[in-house]
Amino acid sequence: MRHILSILLENEAGALSRVVGLFSARGYNIDSLTVSTTEDPTLSRMTIVTSGSDDVIEQITKQLNKLIEVVKVIDLNESDHVERELMLIKVRATGKDREEMKRMADIFRGRILDVTEKTYTIELTGESSKLDAFIEAVDRTLILETVRTGASGIGRGERILKI
Amino acid sequence: MEISGAEIVTRCLQEEGVEFVFGYPGGAVLEIYDAIFKQDKFKHVLVRHEQGAVHAADGYSRSSQKVGVALVTSGPGATNAITGIATAYLDSIPMVVISGQVPTPAIGLDAFQEVDMVGITRPCVKHNILVKDVRDLAASMKKAFHIATTGRPGPVVIDIPKDVTIAKAEFHYPQSVSLRSYTPPSKGHPGQIKKAVNLLADAKRPLIYIGGGAVLSNASNQVTELVKMLGVPAVNTLMGLGAFSGSDPQNLGMLGMHGLYEANMAMQHADVVIAIGARFDDRVISSPSHFLSSPKKIVHIDIDPSSIAKRVKVDIPIVGNVRDVLDEMLGLLRQTGAKPAAEPLAAWWKQLQEWRSHDCLKFDLDSEIIKPQFVVQKLYEVTGGEAFITSDVGQHQMWAAQYYKFNKPRRWINSGGLGTMGFGLPSAMGVQLANPDATVACITGEASIQMNIQELSTCKQYHTPVKIINLNNRYLGMVRQWQEFFYGNRYSESYMDALPDFVKLAEAYGHVGMKIERPADVEPALREAMKLKERLVFMDFITDQKENVFPMVQNNRGLSQMDLPPHMRHLQTGTVAKERDYGNLS
Ligand SMILES: Cc1cc2nc3c(=O)[nH]c(=O)nc-3n(C[C@H](O)[C@H](O)[C@H](O)COP(=O)(O)OP(=O)(O)OC[C@H]3O[C@@H](n4cnc5c(N)ncnc54)[C@H](O)[C@@H]3O)c2cc1C
Ligand SMILES: Cc1ncc(C[n+]2csc(CCOP(=O)(O)OP(=O)(O)O)c2C)c(N)n1
Ligand SMILES: [Mg+2]
Numbered sequence: 001m002r003h004i005l006s007i008l009l010e011n012e013a014g015a016l017s018r019v020v021g022l023f024s025a026r027g028y029n030i031d032s033l034t035v036s037t038t039e040d041p042t043l044s045r046m047t048i049v050t051s052g053s054d055d056v057i058e059q060i061t062k063q064l065n066k067l068i069e070v071v072k073v074i075d076l077n078e079s080d081h082v083e084r085e086l087m088l089i090k091v092r093a094t095g096k097d098r099e100e101m102k103r104m105a106d107i108f109r110g111r112i113l114d115v116t117e118k119t120y121t122i123e124l125t126g127e128s129s130k131l132d133a134f135i136e137a138v139d140r141t142l143i144l145e146t147v148r149t150g151a152s153g154i155g156r157g158e159r160i161l162k163i
Numbered sequence: 164m165e166i167s168g169a170e171i172v173t174r175c176l177q178e179e180g181v182e183f184v185f186g187y188p189g190g191a192v193l194e195i196y197d198a199i200f201k202q203d204k205f206k207h208v209l210v211r212h213e214q215g216a217v218h219a220a221d222g223y224s225r226s227s228q229k230v231g232v233a234l235v236t237s238g239p240g241a242t243n244a245i246t247g248i249a250t251a252y253l254d255s256i257p258m259v260v261i262s263g264q265v266p267t268p269a270i271g272l273d274a275f276q277e278v279d280m281v282g283i284t285r286p287c288v289k290h291n292i293l294v295k296d297v298r299d300l301a302a303s304m305k306k307a308f309h310i311a312t313t314g315r316p317g318p319v320v321i322d323i324p325k326d327v328t329i330a331k332a333e334f335h336y337p338q339s340v341s342l343r344s345y346t347p348p349s350k351g352h353p354g355q356i357k358k359a360v361n362l363l364a365d366a367k368r369p370l371i372y373i374g375g376g377a378v379l380s381n382a383s384n385q386v387t388e389l390v391k392m393l394g395v396p397a398v399n400t401l402m403g404l405g406a407f408s409g410s411d412p413q414n415l416g417m418l419g420m421h422g423l424y425e426a427n428m429a430m431q432h433a434d435v436v437i438a439i440g441a442r443f444d445d446r447v448i449s450s451p452s453h454f455l456s457s458p459k460k461i462v463h464i465d466i467d468p469s470s471i472a473k474r475v476k477v478d479i480p481i482v483g484n485v486r487d488v489l490d491e492m493l494g495l496l497r498q499t500g501a502k503p504a505a506e507p508l509a510a511w512w513k514q515l516q517e518w519r520s521h522d523c524l525k526f527d528l529d530s531e532i533i534k535p536q537f538v539v540q541k542l543y544e545v546t547g548g549e550a551f552i553t554s555d556v557g558q559h560q561m562w563a564a565q566y567y568k569f570n571k572p573r574r575w576i577n578s579g580g581l582g583t584m585g586f587g588l589p590s591a592m593g594v595q596l597a598n599p600d601a602t603v604a605c606i607t608g609e610a611s612i613q614m615n616i617q618e619l620s621t622c623k624q625y626h627t628p629v630k631i632i633n634l635n636n637r638y639l640g641m642v643r644q645w646q647e648f649f650y651g652n653r654y655s656e657s658y659m660d661a662l663p664d665f666v667k668l669a670e671a672y673g674h675v676g677m678k679i680e681r682p683a684d685v686e687p688a689l690r691e692a693m694k695l696k697e698r699l700v701f702m703d704f705i706t707d708q709k710e711n712v713f714p715m716v717q718n719n720r721g722l723s724q725m726d727l728p729p730h731m732r733h734l735q736t737g738t739v740a741k742e743r744d745y746g747n748l749s
Contacts, residue, residue: 065469066469071344
């Protein structure tokens, strides 16, 4: 099953590679990974989307906690959460496709960031599945380039991940 | 007053009360060596190969409870240390390895003798630190010692660029460290401990399963009290030997791939298993599904949550330090008087004694060739069971574990997790330095000993009178055994031709050499060697080439489906490993 792990870790050189190294060394999947510093510059927040049986997810969580620089780990799937991913997608937009692309962007609440005679660059945010749906919905041959950030997530309501 | 980074390193080591640093110099650490030259609080032991330094630090630590310290130069010095570091990591040994690094401005430029030590060691250390600023050095050293020795112990590498050893800073050694991201547990959850006690009281076929964590936690007294108070049987892993006396009648001995028949049968058939710092390793329980096919409840005490429910689901996990958890458990047992019911326990013991009565370790005592088991047995007798025994990896290691009864913890020093040939001699050096008056023997094979034979020279320089017990079968015996069992006797590259004359070799290094070829000479030779208290004696025992280690649990078989020694074949379940044909051996 797909899980979103949220990790608070020391913002130190090498901490990221420890996390990534752990996943490759133990054969865990990484579907996506995002990381950046938090409001407290000594801490980074990382979101990893992974998949595996409950036993595997339990081991991943334990192994992450074992890393000296990891402060906290939560599995966002354990309760309500919000998840967002950003995608920048460049599409061919000529002739009748131009109008159609604009319409699709509107339906998906995307924003057109950059326009040339032949292309649109569209910004889309949403759950990863929504971004997948957009890619499915447009004609594949018109997609020139996609860039996705991977999912970020946060608990709903009062639930927070802090030290 | 400001002092150099190199002096900070030596001052930190002094502050930590380090007695010995095992190391080897080179360009990147020359400043540190200069600082060592100018101090006399700790001794430096110059090994002959960096792997030897790390194993020596490891043996020092295992036999003394103190942290081992090694010092190596950048590049090849650092890479030579890797096997030693991984060995310590897999057996959870507290160790600090200081490696030199090229100067910070040169990092990343493929400088002379540059390797990314932090990158290379990441998967085989508990933690590692590259120190980029001399002002962080003392705090980083403190952190390294703190992390290495607390929680589940392990090796920590501290990589110090040469310019950092030259730069100057004020020296303040922090008295303590607190890391918000690292807070190892000690006490177990009281509710869980209570549940465990209740489970024990209801058990019909209880078993205490003792692992390396009991040794690491110095919980021998607690473990012994628990077993004695409850009157229940105990088994030990290879790493747990000695935590509970090997000659106690309640000890069924080692379990696992080469465990004793009674120990493996007990583990398979127990209804309540209390795992104490043991991690259900694949060489111990073999196939988890077969292991759980006889229903049982499991209590697992371990300081590392990731050891729990990794291979086997447990019913009552208790995260904590063995010693603290057992103290609490014992308190509760005393208070409540809870105990397994007498009648079923007596029936369980009856069954256990029946399994034990087959004497699975019986071997041919009338042999005209020296049986390796016989040598270990005699060594046990001659040393009164009091020696520190290090070992290498192979058949000899298993015979040492099976036939030397370890009655005290930290007397059995071997590489269980990584299975590192070449561990025995350098670790024995470390053991001897930690215990100068003790008898230290290294049980090895003619192949393993050659992997770090150069350390004979270090032993000469530092007067470590180790007794080397070379069980010389002219084979990579353990490999040969597998080839015999699983590869149709095709002994591919497992015979070693052109062995050195070990007696002359020992003499060349300035030691005493003995060659022993007849069973009748075994005991007198051992006695003679032990009399040479000040000398390293290399005892080359020419042993039976054909001997195999029994019992043996084949991969993916269940614990109770052992291949049994010839005198127990009538009890064999499942097909016997291919019957042997010694045609080609002579
Ligand atoms: C040729 C060969 C054959 C082998 N055959 C066998 C065999 O037949 N039988 C066998 O048993 N092994 C055998 N081994 C060894 C095997 O590979 C493992 O190394 C060993 O079984 C692991 O022992 P352990 O479970 O006690 O765990 P260890 O590796 O000793 O781990 C200790 C556990 O205790 C925990 N711990 C550490 N400190 C504490 C503390 N203070 N408090 C609480 N918990 C703590 C750790 O987190 C860890 O989970 C063999 C090895 C070789 C090389
Ligand atoms: C460094 C290393 N290389 C290879 C092995 C695989 N291996 C395990 S036991 C063994 C044979 C050991 O031979 P010897 O030291 O003579 O011991 P014996 O089994 O004959 O008692 C080998 C090659 C290992 N454990 N370690
Ligand atoms: Mg051999």
